[in-house]
Amino acid sequence: MSTTIDITEETSAVAKGKAPLIATTTYSDGSKGNIKTKGAAAATAATGYKKGIAIFDFLLRLGAIVAALAAAGTMGSSEQTLPFFTQFFQFRASYDDLPTFQFFVIAMSIVGGYLVLSLPFSIVLIIRPSAVAPKMLLVALDIVALTLNTAAGGAAAAVVYLAHNGNSSANWLAICQQFGDFCQKVSGAVVASFISAVALVFLVVLSGFALRRH
Amino acid sequence: MSTTIDITEETSAVAKGKAPLIATTTYSDGSKGNIKTKGAAAATAATGYKKGIAIFDFLLRLGAIVAALAAAGTMGSSEQTLPFFTQFFQFRASYDDLPTFQFFVIAMSIVGGYLVLSLPFSIVLIIRPSAVAPKMLLVALDIVALTLNTAAGGAAAAVVYLAHNGNSSANWLAICQQFGDFCQKVSGAVVASFISAVALVFLVVLSGFALRRH
Numbered sequence: 247m248s249t250t251i252d253i254t255e256e257t258s259a260v261a262k263g264k265a266p267l268i269a270t271t272t273y274s275d276g277s278k279g280n281i282k283t284k285g286a287a288a289a290t291a292a293t294g295y296k297k298g299i300a301i302f303d304f305l306l307r308l309g310a311i312v313a314a315l316a317a318a319g320t321m322g323s324s325e326q327t328l329p330f331f332t333q334f335f336q337f338r339a340s341y342d343d344l345p346t347f348q349f350f351v352i353a354m355s356i357v358g359g360y361l362v363l364s365l366p367f368s369i370v371l372i373i374r375p376s377a378v379a380p381k382m383l384l385v386a387l388d389i390v391a392l393t394l395n396t397a398a399g400g401a402a403a404a405v406v407y408l409a410h411n412g413n414s415s416a417n418w419l420a421i422c423q424q425f426g427d428f429c430q431k432v433s434g435a436v437v438a439s440f441i442s443a444v445a446l447v448f449l450v451v452l453s454g455f456a457l458r459r460h
Numbered sequence: 461m462s463t464t465i466d467i468t469e470e471t472s473a474v475a476k477g478k479a480p481l482i483a484t485t486t487y488s489d490g491s492k493g494n495i496k497t498k499g500a501a502a503a504t505a506a507t508g509y510k511k512g513i514a515i516f517d518f519l520l521r522l523g524a525i526v527a528a529l530a531a532a533g534t535m536g537s538s539e540q541t542l543p544f545f546t547q548f549f550q551f552r553a554s555y556d557d558l559p560t561f562q563f564f565v566i567a568m569s570i571v572g573g574y575l576v577l578s579l580p581f582s583i584v585l586i587i588r589p590s591a592v593a594p595k596m597l598l599v600a601l602d603i604v605a606l607t608l609n610t611a612a613g614g615a616a617a618a619v620v621y622l623a624h625n626g627n628s629s630a631n632w633l634a635i636c637q638q639f640g641d642f643c644q645k646v647s648g649a650v651v652a653s654f655i656s657a658v659a660l661v662f663l664v665v666l667s668g669f670a671l672r673r674h
Binding site for chain 1: 558611625627629665668
């Protein structure tokens with residue numbers, strides 16, 4: 247059994263020279279040599295698509311860094327001292343009175359730190375959009391960061407809710423009536439952590455799309 | 461320019477007939493026809509690998525269902541009535557006194573329900589390990605379920621911690637001294653939700669491995 251494939255010099259020249267520039271017109275002449283042209287054009291399109299995703303990934307990552315560090319910073323700096331005091335006691339609220347808020351500060355700092363460290367990998371993916379290894383690494387660690395972020399945000403939100411509303415069954419009184427500024431800062435930090443979580447969800451989904459087409 | 465590819469009848473017969481059975485020995489004769497053989501053997505190995513992952517995915521999913529539904533059920537049935545009461549008031553604790561626990565029950569029921577509905581897709585992947593579309597769907601929804609599970613678990617854990625330890629700064633007293641049985645059930649539910657979260661993490665990682673080799 248013998249198969250012969252003829253590739254003329256002319257179509258080879260078209261494939262190498264003009265094809266990526268006028269990709270739609272070269273398909274119409276129907277010679278076999280153009281399968282190569284078509285493949286090259288598709289590869290160029292896929293690379294451009296991945297490069298666009300990589301740039302968007304980088305920008306989204308910058309936004310997530312701002313949100314995560316804002317959450318950690320706002321929570322970390324939240325304290326309020328009431329302007330009245332008794333002889334033995336000064337009324338003061340700080341994030342480290344509540345272990346949940348301490349966890350929140352630590353977790354959001356880790357997420358923010360990870361996101362900063364992930365920027366170089368994101369830049370590598372802009373330069374080389376087809377690299378699979380850094381993409382896999384980023385997706386895996388993004389999911390870990392998303393989980394940590396969600397746990398911290400959910401836990402802090404539960405405590406902030408109690409601080410705002412209290413609970414009559416457990417006889418826990420709302421402390422936000424006294425510590426209004428403290429509660430505002432803490433609530434802001436929780437909102438920032440949710441923004442960072444949403445950004446991380448989009449990052450994971452984007453990376454999924456980028457991996458889908460390799 | 462002209463290229464000729466010769467494929468002899470003999471190597472073709474080897475490729476079709478014996479090759480998948482004695483894959484290691486056929487590589488050694490070095491003829492060009494064996495490229496096809498090598499590809500077929502590698503594809504068979506990859507399919508077996510994927511089938512193994514799909515079966516493990518199914519078993520892990522069963523475990524996650526048990527954990528998630530146990531978490532929702534335990535929390536949903538947690539209530540305790542103290543054996544003493546005043547003329548106007550009976551001391552009673554239930555999960556729906558605390559909005560966080562209500563959220564926990566709803567979220568864990570959704571996660572459990574999703575996991576049950578995902579079983580048919582997991583079975584499809586055992587039968588056809590190379591199908592990409594159901595795999596992508598499962599990974600995406602697994603990540604959503606993981607996030608929901610983590611948020612519910614984190615929020616409930618924060619409130620359970622307060623119930624056990626109270627908080628002197630906010631003047632919230634520990635209620636577990638009175639409602640011991642209630643607290644034990646609620647803590648058990650939180651632990652079950654963490655087990656389900658760990659199972660979901662492994663499910664996502666496994667699916668990542670399965671998608672890596674397509």
